[in-house]
Amino acid sequence: MKCKFCGNDLPEESKFCPSCGAPVEPEEKQEQSEQSAGAQQQENQNPYEYGVPGTDNGSGAQNENPYQYGSAGQDNENPYQYGSAGQNNENPYQYGSTGQNTSADYNANNGTYGQPQKPINGTTYLIFAIISTLLCCLPLGIVAIVYACKINSLQRSGDYAGAQNAAKKAKMFTIIGTVAALVVSIFYIIFAIVIGIGSSDFDDDPVSNVVENVIEDKNDSKKADDSDKSDKTAKTTEPAAASSGLGTSWDSYTVQINDKVMTFPCTKADVEAAGLSMDTEYTAENYMVNANEYELVYFMDANDNEIMAYAINNTDTAMEVKDCLIGGVSVDDYDLENGGLTVIFPGGIQMGASKDAVTGAYGEADDTYDGDSRSMYSWYSDDSYYKSCEIDFDAESGLVCMMTMQNFGQ
Incomplete structure (x- = not known):
């Protein structure tokens, strides 16, 4: 009788196999078991099936059946043995192995078995990175472009994890750059709106704006020269009375300088007739x-x-300034501080007049602005910005401190 596990001859009446130590069944039961196993083996035709007994190949070698269940003394060298250890998942027939993994699967999944990962489209990341660079934030957009360019090359080299990391960083820098640009744009718009609201009350007359800047520069220079002027003997004379030729309303465009009344536009000689000369x-x-x-x-x-x-x-050709017409004048209290020069506007308005006197002569202003140092009242003609009158009042005293008359004849 032979052992049903190792196939070696068994001594009569043995209860255990001296070779493998397996328990010995009675001969009749063993024959039935062998017949049942043989029939099952023929039906399944599976040479690796669990429980198939080994056979002696005639060489006398023992325990050489690679599919043998529970074979001992193999030092885990049986690649098909049930429960074999230390194989590191290299046994394709090991219990629980699916047999589905190939080297192609392994490479496509960055060294891990399973279904291949879905490829990353690096072109999409690159497009959004370029848009972010051109329209939003240049520094962060460039970083996003660098990472987006790495995605496809990393995938081609098999470094899928590196491609995923590059895609993640490209997306992150694109989003950060876009958000940063939006935040900056919002703050810029808010700032522009605030500045616009703060300046909306100013006179939009381009000539008046230029005049204000020039006058402020001149006033600063005059204040710096106050110490020099203190040495001069000021001539204090009483203001001249308004001439009968002076108009009563601002749009008469008349101004009296000393005792000379002129209507704008006038010639340079008309101004010089009032005792003035041009500062060359x-x-x-x-x-x-x-x-x-x-x-x-x-x-x-x-x-x-x-x-x-x-x-x-007002001509179609350039001309020297000495040949030009005079289209108006502007004067403030600093310009007359040395005394001896009187400037009177229509209705008898001159330096030191009150707001009530001005509005009584000219009516309600078309535009007003109240600043920290002065208030500006302006009157405009319906047909031109260059036909206007502006009277400024000192914020502290409320009296006239500056007067401007314009009529360019256009």
Whole structure:
């Protein structure tokens, strides 16, 4: 009788196999078991089936059946043995193995068995990174482009984990750059709106804006020279009475300088007839004024009082400033501080007049602005910005501190 597990001859009446130690069944039961196993083996045709007994190949070698159940002394060298250890998942027939894993699966999954991962489209990440760079945030957009360019090359080399990491960083920098640009844009819009609201009350007249800037520069220079002027003897004379030729409303465009009344636009000689001369150090007489443009000039008297005037060129060709017409004047209290020069506007308005006197003569202003240092009241003609009158009042005293009259004849 042979052992049903190792196939070696068994001594009679043995209860255990001396070779493998397996329990010995009675001969009749063993024959039935062998017949049942043989029939099952023929039916399944599975040479690796669980429980198939080994056979002696005639060489006399024992325990050489590679499919034998529970074979001992193999030092785990049986690749098909049930429960074999230390195989590191290299046994394709080991119990529980699916047999589905191939080297292609292994490489496509970055060293892990299973179904292949879905490829990453690096072009999509690159497009969004470029858009973010051009329209949003340049530094972060460039970083996003660098990572997006790595995605496809990493996938081709089999480094799927690296491609995933590059895609993640490209997406992150694209989003951060876009959000940062949106935040900056929002703050810029808010800032622009606030600045716009703060400046919306100013006079939009381009000529008046230029005049204000020039006058402020001149006033700063005059304040710096106060110490020098203190050495001069100021001539204090009573303001001249308004002439009968002076108009009563602002749109008469008349101004009286000392005892000379002029209507704008007038000639340079008309202003000089009032005892003034043009300051050629500020603007040379041969300075060319382009067609349909104007230049700011200054006229001074013997006491260094001065009046700013608009030298206008209403022709189609350039001409020297000395040949231009005078389209208006502007004067403030600093310009007349040396005394001896009187400037009167229509209705008898001059320096030191009250708001009530001005609005009583000119009516309600078309535009007003109340600043920290002065209030500006403006009146405009319906047909041109260059026909206007502006009276400024000192914020502290409420009296006239500056007067501007314009009529460019256009």
